[in-house]
Amino acid sequence: MSNNRSQRALGNLRQRKNFARIPTIIGIPNLIEIQKKSFEHFLQWDVAPHERQRKGLEDVFSDVFPISDLNINARIEYVGFEIGIWECGCGEFKELGGPNIFCDTCKQEVAYKEKHKFSECRQKGLTYSDPIKIMVRLVLFDREAVDINARTLKTLLGKVIIEEVKKPGTSKNLIPAKTEITEDILKTLATGKVPQITINCVREVKEQKIFLGEMPVMGPTGTFMINGVERVIVSQMHRSPGAFFSHDKGKSHVSGKILYSARIIPDRGSWIDFEFDIKDLLYVKIDRRRKLPATILLQAFGMDVKTILETYYPITKVSITTKDFRLFMGSKNLLIGFKVKEDVIDQKTDDVVLKAGKKVTVGAAKKLSRLSRSTKVEIDSESLIGRYLFKEIVDPETGEIEVDTNQEITEGVLEVIKKNKLSEIQILHIDEEMSDTVIRDTLVVAKTQTQEEAIKEIYKRLRPGDPPTQEIARSLFANLFFNPKRYNLSVVGRIKLNQKFGLDIPLENRLLTLEDLVAVVRHIIDLRNGVGDIDDIDHLGNRRVRAVGESLENQFRVGIVRMERAIIERMSIQDLDVSMPHDLINSKPVT
Known part of the structure; x- marks a missing residue:
């Protein structure tokens, strides 16, 4: 489809003749290939909506949706998106359009209809764009009490626990409310001998296609036509996600002692900084807040004191x-x-x-x-x-x-x-010979023994003044590093960490893992002991090109997140029994 668009937009090109006597050994590369491929990667033009990979715009929608209200009484689920105007022979096509899609009524393949040609937009002062629509379904739930036994456990996967589950015979919370039932939760329910839980069950489903706005489309030469003026989005150079090591060159302290530091930079989420102080203790900062002993972060990720010691010492x-x-x-x-x-x-x-x-x-x-x-x-x-x-x-x-x-x-x-x-x-x-006591000394300063204590200490640094309850502290920590919506290393960041530390973590896992932290701490200690070299910030190997597609994806994500907040607010106000998806979704933050 993109080739046909290019031919229609370009029209008849003039023939180029070469009068040079010296033959061309290497042809001129396609200088706009990066821009065009990046935009195609962003929209996935030539792929049917149900066959799109999770990348670009598809990844943005999949990250934000589904959106639930505060009481889990309703949920808006994402089905797919459509770019452009698609028509069939009978005119009754209502589904998502795309290549190789057929109308259920007339059985004909739907065809793309172009509103204006690229040259026409230049002449008339128009924007070369296509409408973008998303198909969503509004799912309404009822609450249902379910007795836990071997038969019902098989049907609970994917459901949401509405009310908190307490351990039988005690007042201790076993599973918090609004928890999606996974394989681990099923094991907890089975081993905890919980007699009954309250879950959500589907009452009604409403599906609708919603218009979000006009999306400027790239022309055949890698440019955008905005109000009749041709515009170019320039690729940007930015620091690549990953882990980077440096030192202060002895300028931080009057003694001139070199203090090493490390920084874990994700594509999206909280930055983590490790640094030594003058007493050779290792500290960590999250989002440049107050520092705390680095072993507390390791404990918060699940390591105990013994595990930390045997990891770094024989x-x-x-x-x-x-x-x-x-x-x-x-x-x-x-x-x-x-x-x-x-x-x-x-x-x-x-x-x-x-x-x-x-x-x-x-x-x-x-x-x-x-x-x-x-x-x-x-x-x-x-x-x-x-x-x-x-x-x-x-x-x-x-x-x-x-x-x-x-x-x-x-x-x-x-x-x-x-x-x-x-x-x-x-x-x-x-x-x-093995005289490094950094981890041992840092553990003495930390004075935390359990994972719960470590998570509370992190909460105190991030939310000073707020009384930390265990549930609130754990929720904050989980959202910082274990929520894919808020933390993402990206494929590039995961590759960088795997290559630097010799890890074998799958590229699909874009969250920070305990193995990453252990490797970063070990590397910064090795640097202090004279093993290895620091990174050169200005080296192009530590930077990457952010092309037009990725820039648009980041901007679109900001708008969709704003739209998510507005949707949650509307879901708490309106009567969901009579509401349709378009009553809840306001596309203004996106456009």
Whole structure:
């Protein structure tokens, strides 16, 4: 269809003759191909409405719809959109028009009708445009109480829980109201032994095609005709979505110490900034608000203290004899600074690698790591002082935690270990070679233990002064990073993150994941330790071209989001039983 439009608009072109003597080795490229392809990608001209991929204008509508009222009594669902005027032989065609679409009445293929030619618009001072219409359906719901059993569970997928579900026998909320039933919710209902829930059931469906406005259409030469004047939308250069690393060049502090920082930039949504302070603690800012320890964000994404520690540090086991309190470690796992009480011998060559009474040095540690087989070696108990405990110590009688995870080992901690007659403890493998304690120190400053506490801390930074309830804080955090309508890395951003950190996350997943955060934190720590290079902001590899189609998509999205707010407001005011979709949808914010 687009080729026919181009031929009709161009008319008869003059023949070009070349009198040059030097032959042309490489032909002139199509300089407007990017613009034209971008606009075709935006509208998907040559694709039937029901076959369009989720990109461009189709992606905008699919992101915003469906739109529900505040009480989930009604919902406006999106069916498809139509560009241009489409007619059949009988004139009774009312569905969405497009290529390869046939009229149900006369069985003829619908044809595109052009209002004005491109040259005619120039002569008459008109805008070369086509009407844009969307097909929507208004779905009205009734409330229905459903008993939970094996038979009804199969029919609930996709429904919406109207009233909050409480855990049987308690006042604790199990599932909040206005929650769509997914596979996970079905498992919760089955395992939680919930007797009954209130859901929405369809009462009535009204479908209607609605005119949104006139859409300026690109001409055959990549230009737009606006009121008889030919206009061009220039492609823009902007920073590509992804993760970028830099430092302050030592200008932030009088000491001249270089402080590294990282920034995760999505295509749409909240920016996340990681930065070191002068005390070598790692902090994070969300949308440039007040900073908080970076480990709080990791905890909010689902990691606990132990998981964070074992993600960034190796864990070493220390065996203990309960009778005489002797400590043993594998010869390959000895930390630098540990004093051994017996000779460490290479079983293959019978050579003494480390003599008794000597401390493990950097050179000795390298020799120990090359041993063919690890053997248990007795170490001095004082070598543990100053190290960090990984697994907490619990009183076997009371169940009380006596020494918590990540606590520094002191003489008092050794006494607790001896008193409880532990046969094994686990410590963080941190020594002179692996001396980075950033994550461990940041966890101490954070003082949060659970995911709920972490989410509340983030809420306090984003909404200072508001009392944070658990449900409100969780809802805000979910909307920040797990709502596709509000956060989108885009395909480019996902590719950039996957390539930079060697991830294998599907391109369809355009939300920020825990793997992304873990990789960004690990990379910024490596930069601080001299591994890797920072990014050059001015490098064109960190920038991308935003063509006309993407610019129009972003502008259209702004208008559709405004229209969404107006629709929700009208749905709460009008009588939905007698209303049609056109009574609720006001296209003015779009046009």
